Amino acid sequence: MSSTAHETAHGHGVDQKQFGFWIYLMSDLIIFAVLFATFAVMSGHFAGGPGPKALFDVPYLFLETMFLLVSSVTYGLAVLSLQAGKRSAVVWRLLITFVLGLGFVAMEVNEFSQLIGEGFGPDKSAFLSAFFTLVATHGFHVSCGLLWMATLIVQVWRKGLTAGVESRLLRLSLFWHFLDIVWVGVFSFVYLVGLV
Amino acid sequence: MFGRLNWDQFQLKDPFLLAATIGMPIVLIAVVVLLAYFKKWGYLWREWFTTVDHKKIGIMYILVGLGMMVRGVAEVLMMRAQQSIAMGDAQGFLAPDKYAELFSVHGTIMIIFVAMPIMIGLMNIAIPLQIGARDVAYPALNSISLWLTISSALLVMASLVIGSFSTSGWTGIAPFFEKQFSPGTGVDYWTWALQISGVGTTLTGINFFVTILRLRAPGMKLMKMPMFTWTSLTTTVLIILSFPALTVALLLLSLDRYLGMHFFTNDLGGVVMLYNNIFWMWGHPEVYILVLPAFGIFSEVVATFSRKKLFGYESLVYATAVIAILSFTVWLHHFFTMGNDTSVNIAFGIATMIIAIPTGVKLFDWLFTMYRGRIQFSTPMYWTMGFMVLFGIGGMTGVLMAVPPIDYMVHNSVFLVAHFHNVIIPGVLFGYFAGMIYWFPKSLGIKIDETWGKVAFWCWTIGFPTAFFPLYALGLMGMPRRISHYDDPTWQPLLIVAGIGALIITAGLVLFAVQGWKTVKDRKKNADTTGDPWNGRTLEWSMASPPPVYNFAVIPHVEERDDFWEKKEKGTAYQRPEKYSDIHLPKNIPYGVYIGVASFLFGFAMIFYIWWLAILGVLGVIVTLILSGNNDDTEFVFPAEEVKRIEDAHYERLAAAGVLSGTSTTTLEHKHE
Numbered sequence: 001m002s003s004t005a006h007e008t009a010h011g012h013g014v015d016q017k018q019f020g021f022w023i024y025l026m027s028d029l030i031i032f033a034v035l036f037a038t039f040a041v042m043s044g045h046f047a048g049g050p051g052p053k054a055l056f057d058v059p060y061l062f063l064e065t066m067f068l069l070v071s072s073v074t075y076g077l078a079v080l081s082l083q084a085g086k087r088s089a090v091v092w093r094l095l096i097t098f099v100l101g102l103g104f105v106a107m108e109v110n111e112f113s114q115l116i117g118e119g120f121g122p123d124k125s126a127f128l129s130a131f132f133t134l135v136a137t138h139g140f141h142v143s144c145g146l147l148w149m150a151t152l153i154v155q156v157w158r159k160g161l162t163a164g165v166e167s168r169l170l171r172l173s174l175f176w177h178f179l180d181i182v183w184v185g186v187f188s189f190v191y192l193v194g195l196v
Numbered sequence: 197m198f199g200r201l202n203w204d205q206f207q208l209k210d211p212f213l214l215a216a217t218i219g220m221p222i223v224l225i226a227v228v229v230l231l232a233y234f235k236k237w238g239y240l241w242r243e244w245f246t247t248v249d250h251k252k253i254g255i256m257y258i259l260v261g262l263g264m265m266v267r268g269v270a271e272v273l274m275m276r277a278q279q280s281i282a283m284g285d286a287q288g289f290l291a292p293d294k295y296a297e298l299f300s301v302h303g304t305i306m307i308i309f310v311a312m313p314i315m316i317g318l319m320n321i322a323i324p325l326q327i328g329a330r331d332v333a334y335p336a337l338n339s340i341s342l343w344l345t346i347s348s349a350l351l352v353m354a355s356l357v358i359g360s361f362s363t364s365g366w367t368g369i370a371p372f373f374e375k376q377f378s379p380g381t382g383v384d385y386w387t388w389a390l391q392i393s394g395v396g397t398t399l400t401g402i403n404f405f406v407t408i409l410r411l412r413a414p415g416m417k418l419m420k421m422p423m424f425t426w427t428s429l430t431t432t433v434l435i436i437l438s439f440p441a442l443t444v445a446l447l448l449l450s451l452d453r454y455l456g457m458h459f460f461t462n463d464l465g466g467v468v469m470l471y472n473n474i475f476w477m478w479g480h481p482e483v484y485i486l487v488l489p490a491f492g493i494f495s496e497v498v499a500t501f502s503r504k505k506l507f508g509y510e511s512l513v514y515a516t517a518v519i520a521i522l523s524f525t526v527w528l529h530h531f532f533t534m535g536n537d538t539s540v541n542i543a544f545g546i547a548t549m550i551i552a553i554p555t556g557v558k559l560f561d562w563l564f565t566m567y568r569g570r571i572q573f574s575t576p577m578y579w580t581m582g583f584m585v586l587f588g589i590g591g592m593t594g595v596l597m598a599v600p601p602i603d604y605m606v607h608n609s610v611f612l613v614a615h616f617h618n619v620i621i622p623g624v625l626f627g628y629f630a631g632m633i634y635w636f637p638k639s640l641g642i643k644i645d646e647t648w649g650k651v652a653f654w655c656w657t658i659g660f661p662t663a664f665f666p667l668y669a670l671g672l673m674g675m676p677r678r679i680s681h682y683d684d685p686t687w688q689p690l691l692i693v694a695g696i697g698a699l700i701i702t703a704g705l706v707l708f709a710v711q712g713w714k715t716v717k718d719r720k721k722n723a724d725t726t727g728d729p730w731n732g733r734t735l736e737w738s739m740a741s742p743p744p745v746y747n748f749a750v751i752p753h754v755e756e757r758d759d760f761w762e763k764k765e766k767g768t769a770y771q772r773p774e775k776y777s778d779i780h781l782p783k784n785i786p787y788g789v790y791i792g793v794a795s796f797l798f799g800f801a802m803i804f805y806i807w808w809l810a811i812l813g814v815l816g817v818i819v820t821l822i823l824s825g826n827n828d829d830t831e832f833v834f835p836a837e838e839v840k841r842i843e844d845a846h847y848e849r850l851a852a853a854g855v856l857s858g859t860s861t862t863t864l865e866h867k868h869e
Contacts (some may be wrong), residue, residue: 016333020406023436027398030440034474038448040460044467047458122457126465131458133448151822164828 021171025178028141032182035134036189042130043194049125052194055115064107065187068142071100074179079173087161090169094153097176101146108139131190138186141179148172199805205359205381210294212274217357224544246784248335249745253342254320258632260349261314264305267353269705273303276663276695282681283688290445295680296363297382299689303353303366304386308393309349311486311620314628316345316400319428319489319641322631323404325736328413328421333406336780336824340585343792346395348389351799359803362386363408365678367479368449369459370471375453381460381803382452387446388799394442401435404428413735415754419513422734422758423499423506424631426513427492430520434481434488437524442478445471454802469534476527484523486620488516490627491558497630498562500730501577502569505758515554515561522551532603541600555591559584574730581632582657582845583647585620590618593668611671614664621660629656636715637724642740645718648711653787655704663697666690725849733761738769740846746834747780749843770856772847776839780831790820 013092078093112132122132154173155165201631207213231237244252245680274290275298282288290298324332334336355361359381364373373383408429412421421613447472448459458466497504506512528536528544562584571577593615597603636644644836670690675682715722735752736743738760750773756762763769798813801805850856 016406016410019410021400023402023405026350027402027436027440030387030437031444034441034444034477038474041467041470042465045458047463047465060459061258122451124464125460126458126467129451129459129466133451133459143431148825149816151825155826159828162828166826179811187853 018165018170018174021174025174027177029182032083032137032185035095035130035137036185039130039134039153039190045126045130047127049127049128050120052191055131056191056194057111058149058191058195060107060111061187061191064104064111065183067100067104068180068183071097071104072177073116074100075176075182079169082161082166082169085161087156088098090156090161091153094149094156098146098149098153101142101149101176105139105146108135112136124156134190135186136166138179138182145172145175145179148175197806199318199801199807200381201358201804201806205804207357207360213356213670219663220353220357228601231695234725242784245789246339246786248331248339248784249330250320250324250338250363251639251743252324253338253629254317254322256342256767257313257320257345259315260346261312261317264309264313264349264352267356268302268305268310271298272698273702273859274298275302276691276698278680279682280688280693280695283685284683287681290680292680292791293363296365297361299678300363300365300382300386301355301361304361304389305352307353307366307482307486308390311624312393312397312630313345313349315431315486315489315624316341316397318493318635319400319404319630320629320735321635323407323425323428324411325412325638325739325747326425326734327408327416328748328754329407329411330467330747330751330779331411331782332403333410334403335693336785336787336830337403339401339785339788340791341396341403341593341788344399344795345393347796348391348393348396348793348799350796351389351392354800355381359385367475368471369853371462371466371469372501373449374461375456376461383449387450388451388513388802391443391446391450392795392799392826394439394446397435398439398443401432401439401710405432405436407802408432413748413752413754416759419510420754420757420759422492423495423509424489424492425514426461426493427488430483430516430788433487434520434523438478438481438485440478441455441474442482445474445478448474459546460712469531472531472534474529476530477524479530480527482521482525483616483620484519486624487627488659490624490631491516493627493631493634494562494583496734496850497576497580497634498565499758500732501572501574501580501632502566503572503731504565504569506561507564507567508557509757511557511562515557518554519551522547522554523761526551526747529598530715532535533607537695545598545600545603552591552595559588575644575646575653576630576634578650578653579626579633582653583626583630586657586660587619587625590622591613606671608677610667614667614671617664617667621656621664626656634730635736637729638727638736638743642715642719642723643722643724643729645711645714645722648707648714652704652707652711655700655707659697659700659704661697661701662700663694666694666697726853726855727846727850728760733758735760738763740842740849744839744842744846746839748780749773749776749839764847770847770850772843776836776843779834779839781834782830783830785827785830787820787824791817794820 042161074097078090078097081089081093104186112135115128120128122129152165152168157167159165204487207217209560244256247253275295278288278290278295280401317576320332320338324330362368362373362378362382362385362771364378364386368383368386372378373386408421408425448457451457452459452461452466458464460468462468479744495506495512524664525547526544528534528540529548532545548600562580593611597612597615633644633649636642666691670687673684673687675684675687683779724741727739727741727743729741730737735754736753739748752759762770794813794816797816798810801809801813847856
C-alpha cells in the first residue's frame with residue numbers, strides 16, 4: 001500500500017472489493033457446511049419414505065452436472081476475453097455461460113417437480129427435507145448468479161469494459177467457480193454417496 | 197389479500213398493549229408532522245438517512261440501541277413486578293403467555309437490538325479514526341447494514357401492536373416453536389427480525405474485517421493497532437464465521453413452519469437437538485462477539501486514565517485470539533443435560549473452564565496497567581472498575597456451571613439467569629457505557645456531564661447486585677427460570693429484593709437522560725475545542741472533535757503503539773503539513789433506505805402470509821441491488837482549499853486552548869487536572 005493510494009479514501013478499489021468478496025464467500029461456505037452437516041445427520045432419517053436409491057437418477061444428474069461444469073469453463077473463457085479487451089467476445093461467452101447455467105437450474109427444477117409429483121416432497125421425511133434444502137440452496141445461489149450475470153451482460157453491452165464492470169465481472173467469476181466447487185461436493189456427498 | 201392480518205391481530209384488549217397500539221401511531225404521526233412543519237425531512241434525508249459517513253452511521257446505530265433499551269427495561273420492570281407478587285393465590289397481572297412473550301422479547305431486544313447496534317455503532321465511530329483511515333472499506337454497504345438493522349428493529353416494535361411476539365425465549369425452544377405448538381405470528385416475528393438483522397451484521401463483519409486489514413495508515417503494523425481495533429478485528433472474524441450458523445438455524449425453522457419440512461419436529465425423522473447444536477454454534481461465539489469489543493474499550497480506558505502504556509499488550513492480543521478460538525469449542529455447555537456421553541460433557545466442560553484463563557490474563561493486565569499509574573477517576577474509569585469487580589464474580593459462577601454435574605443441578609434455574617446477566621451487564625453493557633462516554637466528545641464535540649454520570653454509575657453498580665445476587669440463591673433453592681407464578685413462599689422476599697434492584701437500575705437509566713440533558717445544557721462550557729479532551733493515546737484524538745468529514749487532512753505515518761501519545765511526548769504532534777491536497781470521498785446513497793424499507797415489507801408480509809407483498813419486497817431489494825450495482829458515480833472530490841479552511845480553523849482553536857505552545861504534554865496535563 002503506497003502512501004499515494006491513501007490520498008483517496010478508496011484508492012485500491014478493485015483489489016479491495018475482490019478481497020471482501022472472498023471473505024463473503026468463506027462466510028457463505030459455512031452456510032453450506034452447516035447444511036451438509038444437517039444432511040449428514042438426516043441421511044438415515046427416511047421415516048418410512050424412500051431413500052437415495054429410489055430417488056436419484058444418476059445419468060440425468062451427470063448431464064445436469066456437466067451443464068454447470070462446462071458453464072464454469074465458458075466463464076473462464078469470458079474472463080480471458082475480458083483480459084484481452086474483446087467486448088463482443090465477453091458478451092457472447094457470458095451469454096453461453098448464462099444459457100448453460102439456466103439449463104442446470106431448469107434440470108434441477110424438473111427433478112424437483114418430478115419428485116414432488118411422485119409424492120416425495122420435502123415434507124415427507126427429514127431426509128427429504130435436508131436433501132431439498134441443501135440442493136435448493138445451491139440452486140438458489142446459481143439463480144442469483146444468473147440474475148447478476150444478466151445485469152452484467154447488459155452493463156458490458158452498454159458501458160463497455162470499464163474498470164467498474166471489470167471488477168464486477170471478476171467477482172461474479174469467483175462466485176460462479178465457488179458454486180461449481182460446492183456442486184462437486186453436493187454431487188459427491190449427496191448423490192454418489194447416497195447410492196453406495 | 198392481507199393473509200392472516202385482520203383486526204383481531206391488533207392489540208386492543210390488554211390495557212398495556214392498548215396504550216401502545218394507540219400511542220405508537222400517534223407518536224409516529226406527530227413526529228412525521230413536526231419534522232415536516234420544521235422542514236427537517238430534507239435535512240434528515242441528506243445528512244443522515246443517506247449518509248455513508250461512518251461517524252454519522254455510528255451515531256444512528258447507537259440511537260437505535262438506546263431506543264430499544266428503553267423497551268427492554270420496561271419489560272424487565274413488568275417481569276420483576278409480576279414475580280414479586282404472583283405467589284400462591286395471587287396470580288399477578290400477567291397471564292403466562294404474556295409473561296413468556298415478555299422474556300422472549302426482552303432477550304431478543306437486549307442482545308440483538310441493544311448490544312449489537314451499540315457495539316457496531318462504537319466500531320463505526322472509533323475504528324476508522326483509530327487506524328488512520330478516511331472511511332470504512334465499503335461505505336455504501338455500511339449504510340445498507342444500518343438500514344437492515346433499523347428495519348428489523350422496527351419489525352420487533354411492530355409486534356407490540358400487531359400480532360404478538362414469540363413465547364419460546366430469545367434462543368428458541370425446539371420443538372415448541374414449531375407450527376404445531378406455536379401457530380401464531382410470534383415465532384415468525386422472531387425468525388424474520390433475527391434473520392434480517394443477521395444479514396446486516398454479517399455485512400458489517402466483512403466490512404470492518406477488510407477495513408482493519410486493508411485501510412490502516414502506513415506504519416501501523418498489526419501489533420501497533422489500538423486494543424479496541426484488535427478486539428474488534430477478532431469480533432469481525434467471529435461474526436463472519438458464526439452468523440451463517442444462525443442463518444441456517446432460522447432458515448431450517450422457517451422451512452419447517454412454512455413448507456411443513458421436518459428438521460426440528462418430533463415426527464417423521466426430525467431431530468430436536470439438532471436445532472440447539474446449530475443455534476449455539478452461533479449463540480456461544482455471539483457472547484464473545486459482544487464482549488470482546490467491550491474488553492477493547494476497557495483496555496483503551498484503563499491506559500488513557502492511568503496515563504500508562506497498556507500492560508502486557510501482546511498478552512492481551514493473544515488472550516483475545518485464544519478466547520475467539522475457544523468460543524467455537526464450548527457450545528455444548530448450553531445443553532449438558534441433553535443426554536450426551538459423559539466424555540463429551542467432560543470435554544466441553546474443560547474447554548469452557550479453559551476460557552477463564554485468557555480472561556483472567558486480561559483482568560490482570562488491566563490491574564497492572566492501573567498499578568502505579570496516575571489514575572484519573574473519570575466516568576469511563578468508574579465503569580471499568582465496576583466491571584472488574586462484578587464481572588469477576590460473574591465469570592466465576594460461569595466456571596462453576598462449566599462443571600457438568602453442577603450444571604445438572606442448576607440447569608434452567610434462575611442461577612443461570614443470574615450468571616449470564618452477571619457477565620453481560622458488567623462485561624458488555626458497562627463496557628459500552630464506558631465507550632459511549634469515552635468517545636462522546638470525539639463524536640459530538642462536547643464532553644459529557646460527569647457528575648450525573650457518576651451518580652448513574654452508582655445506581656447501576658448498587659442496583660445490579662441487588663437485582664441479581666438474590667437469583668443465585670433462588671436458583672440454588674430450586675427456582676426454575678421463566679415462570680410467571682410460584683407457590684413457594686420462601687422465594688418471595690428474595691424476588692421482592694430483586695425487584696427493588698431492578699428499580700435502582702432503572703433509576704440509573706433515567707439518570708442517563710438527566711446526564712444527557714445536563715450535557716446539552718452546558719454544551720458551551722463543556723465544548724471540546726482541542727479534539728483531545730482526555731489527553732488520549734491513539735490517533736482518534738489527533739483531529740478536531742467532531743472530526744471533519746474526511747477524518748484526516750493528511751494520512752498520518754505511524755511509528756509506535758499509542759502513536760499520538762508518543763508524538764505528544766516528543767513534541768511532534770499537531771505538525772502542520774506543507775500543503776493540503778484534494779480528497780476523494782464517497783457520495784451519499786439512497787440504496788440503504790430502499791433496502792431497509794423493502795426488507796421490512798418483506799419481513800412483515802412473510803409474518804402475516806401476505807404473499808404478494810413479500811414478492812414486492814424481494815423485487816424491491818433486487819431492483820435496488822441492480823441500481824446500486826450499476827452505479828459508477830460513487831465518489832466526489834473534497835477540494836484542498838476547503839480542507840485548508842477547516843484545518844486552519846482547527847489550528848486556531850488549538851492555539852487558543854494553549855495546546856500549540858510548545859506542544860508538550862505537561863501543558864495538556866496541567867489543563868486537564
